Amino acid sequence: MILFVLKADSSSFKEKLKSTSASYRMVNLYGKHVAVAWPDSEVEGVKDEAVEIMVKTKKSYVLAGNEWKRDPTVVKVGDVEIGGNKVVVAAGPCAVESEEQTETVAKAVKRAGASLLRGGAYKPRTSPYSFQGLGEEGLRILRKAGDETGLPVVSEILDPRDREVFGKYADMVQVGARNSQNFTLLRELGRLGKPVLLKRGLGNTVEELIQSAEYIMMEGNGNVVLCERGIRTFEKSTRFTLDIGGMVAGKLMTHLPFCADPSHPAGKRELVHSLALASVAAGADMLLVEVHPRPEVALSDSEQQLTPESFQLLMERVRALASVLGRST
């Protein structure tokens, strides 16, 4: 694969590409005109004065790779910058259950120092008999709580046909682990253009996660945050195995920022703090933490959600940790 960064949208360059038998794709990313073309043998000879950078790669991802873009990408969600100096924390309930529950959490996490409000409206549940979320009503409640607290909101999308409703209510759209290779959905989010929080699938490699990001970027949306949330292994003392090493290796492979979700791999409240701190120490740009005003009565993930008090303590610990790492929160 060959990637070209162009000084400007160049019709002469495009003509030259077309005259070969190469396949190619042109996108606008981070204010640049970028072209990806293949196979190499067809494209190598293409020269044009519009070409600023030309990178030949054997990697399985190109736009998401850091061979052409050395500086880390900063994804903006409202005023919040993910991938910069600040360790950004998104917090909120696993599922939006009611206006009251959501507002209570929103205020609590805001007070504790969170920068984003998360909450599930459409819930992907292994069993069809489990609570499936409030749907659009859930998104509306989340939006309201976000507006009241001044926190941008992030929520998970399941169906490409819900594109418009997420366009209306969400500031950042989450793709869950089960849809990490739902390429139909990824393309749709590429076109929607909103920042995407892309979770790693339970059985996917870090490389595949980055390749999934490529599907979104290929449609011209470069605002992707990758999220490590634990993989399936034989170990059963935790719900999933948080692959901190994979996240660290991933950060060397891409310019995109990384989020870590300590709640899902923990599966148990007692483990969340340690996994969150470990993730920040390892270089996570963002944390995604489940908080519920009364976890014991939560309609989903009851075991792993933090109380507001515990979350406040976690924020204090994250803040102290970030400071010695030269970062802020």
Place this chain on the structure above:
Amino acid sequence: MILFVLKADSSSFKEKLKSTSASYRMVNLYGKHVAVAWPDSEVEGVKDEAVEIMVKTKKSYVLAGNEWKRDPTVVKVGDVEIGGNKVVVAAGPCAVESEEQTETVAKAVKRAGASLLRGGAYKPRTSPYSFQGLGEEGLRILRKAGDETGLPVVSEILDPRDREVFGKYADMVQVGARNSQNFTLLRELGRLGKPVLLKRGLGNTVEELIQSAEYIMMEGNGNVVLCERGIRTFEKSTRFTLDIGGMVAGKLMTHLPFCADPSHPAGKRELVHSLALASVAAGADMLLVEVHPRPEVALSDSEQQLTPESFQLLMERVRALASVLGRST
């Protein structure tokens, strides 16, 4: 969870359920009126003369479980019966590439004794730069080749919005490993009503596979064939680890038939025969085998597709094996 099998659609039973605060779902499956209701404490007291069978279960799946339905389900695709005495073989190219390629394979696999024609039209590829399939045109070609050879056709769906085009062209709709927990898609196929070949996700347990089937069945479609196709493990001498033990354990958990896909876990042509024979010996009701007239020039999965000659030999071996197991092909 409590499952009721009713003698008839009974309004008095429904009234009684409604009068509790239980959640419930009524479906028509295999010619029976079935209700699933929960929580147990609310439902246990419901008595009605329409109730033929009442099963209380702690399993995470109900309709797909065999506590209420002991006899194995036979899924009919055209005249082909999956789950009966016959070991059914579906064969064809990884991807439909052209009319000629598809017809050549269709005739070859028909001659060798395959019962179904498989071929990918919409291809879920890890990389957006890989061949993505011919789309609707691919389905049309597949349909034509199926009609000419008298083989019902099976192809993979990626997008719930393609429901109609699959309704028009396919006899059986495949859900691939990456969409095994794409519940939006599963529900849509439950409503479409066509037989579904549901593959296990790379990082999913057998129990989760059966729970995914539950999503389809809950919409009233009981024609689901589960497919073991290999899971992600640390072993790298094969592409995936075909979990034959998981399939065998799964057959004890559900009344649905099981298919095995020896091609994807093999990753290498040389291993396909052995994995296919092992699957049949372990009790697979169906095999899904990739066959290409010239594997070396295939646009996808070039390494693992069998030649027509090799497939013919495999069919002979399967036939001999099936006969000593008291089955036919």
Place this chain on the structure above:
Amino acid sequence: MILFVLKADSSSFKEKLKSTSASYRMVNLYGKHVAVAWPDSEVEGVKDEAVEIMVKTKKSYVLAGNEWKRDPTVVKVGDVEIGGNKVVVAAGPCAVESEEQTETVAKAVKRAGASLLRGGAYKPRTSPYSFQGLGEEGLRILRKAGDETGLPVVSEILDPRDREVFGKYADMVQVGARNSQNFTLLRELGRLGKPVLLKRGLGNTVEELIQSAEYIMMEGNGNVVLCERGIRTFEKSTRFTLDIGGMVAGKLMTHLPFCADPSHPAGKRELVHSLALASVAAGADMLLVEVHPRPEVALSDSEQQLTPESFQLLMERVRALASVLGRST
């Protein structure tokens, strides 16, 4: 690495090797004088008329690899040949518990058609509070039962210091999964010279299993049977995941025969037959099956041991299967 097969023990060849700065090792295997030397750059120039075959390999195993020895190795245990046309079955209790129990099983498995008697005397138990086996007394009982039935016996060794007692009582020495990379023990068994049944570790690749065999062979013992017994994965419906694909891939990598153990991965009696048949269909040269006169009171692995009746039925099914595969039992 370079491997030389010599026509005869050649002092001139040895002199030439010594005159380089290469590392080397000379062994007698299968009646041949074999030398392994490295690094390649030092050894390539060595020419001698004693050299019959010279193989340069980049594989991580040499003696166990099939680049120099194309014909499958047949391991003889008493009169029993493992790796030839016959599917050899070793059966017996997980643990030797008493003379009566062992003799009962020995007679039953002999009658059903087993060729070898297996039984644990030194038991590696995850918990120190579990039954640890009868030790030398167990070996003595096993030997006696073997002698009475005419079945050669195989038992697991845990401690290199038990070499002599195994030399006295066992016909074949088993290395268990937990000791698959206990190189101290492997070397000792290389020197002992008795046939070795080498199990794959729970977390080891097939390649590592073959490398472990290399440790035994390097001491001049080529009588190694590799054993697939299931690996650790996330799937929990079976105790371990029997990696049939790994075994098939392994058979292409080595000339050594492969055994499959369907009992340990099954973990449940109901799954053993299917896994055994699948293993034979995939090409296993040997089966290792746990049989107990009264599994429900067994001191270990109570859940997965077959009754003598069930084992008899299994042997009939294996026999039928073997016959259509062109093999005997």
Place this chain on the structure above:
Amino acid sequence: MILFVLKADSSSFKEKLKSTSASYRMVNLYGKHVAVAWPDSEVEGVKDEAVEIMVKTKKSYVLAGNEWKRDPTVVKVGDVEIGGNKVVVAAGPCAVESEEQTETVAKAVKRAGASLLRGGAYKPRTSPYSFQGLGEEGLRILRKAGDETGLPVVSEILDPRDREVFGKYADMVQVGARNSQNFTLLRELGRLGKPVLLKRGLGNTVEELIQSAEYIMMEGNGNVVLCERGIRTFEKSTRFTLDIGGMVAGKLMTHLPFCADPSHPAGKRELVHSLALASVAAGADMLLVEVHPRPEVALSDSEQQLTPESFQLLMERVRALASVLGRST
């Protein structure tokens, strides 16, 4: 299982246990007389005035569990305390290669602030053709370097017959991942009495790691430090997957301290710092880090060993991190 803590060695208590048909084991641990007995039904009735604490447990480990011993165990190696407030760092080469190499590293890691010197003398290598270590000579060199720098030394044992030589030269004896369930070796180290650094096997659960410790403790040696060093998963961007969540969960299951080895799972130098910091943030009591004066010419693990300069930087970062966590180094 029932565990008794006795006020004193009590013959009356022992008589009472003997008079039941229970199995039991008496050990001296942390200055206490402790008895473990089973099955519960036999032991429950045993009363004696010597009994201070009686704990009934369903866990698979007893002595290593924290139901009877709430306070964390501090393991002393020379003057170094592992499991207390200090984050202890052991550093040194993967393999002892020469006196010069070892002394250079020893001085460097001492200067940077390490508390223990590690170095391999007997190397367990997957391939028999890889460098196997200097053996006893390596231990002697390590001892000398330790004495010169005042650092206690830790080295890996492979063979129970090497007990005496380790007794002579080592301050702490390491059991490697491959021998994590080599119960013969564990028992021997229980009897040797020196502090043990017990690594988790590649395919072992945290629970099994703690059960392995039980084998050592059952012989009266309570000085065991558990070590997380990465498990085998499908992810290949790192050599192994460091299971930080498993370590955190493990710390809630046992009173024994935990070490983390960031070098082996990293497999690549660039990842070691992040994994080390993550481990400390998650609560590791100790780090085990590979350092080589010139990693590029190392005889083993060349890719993952830190230079002395990089190690010094790591120590500074660990120190800063420990301070905000309320710990020292």
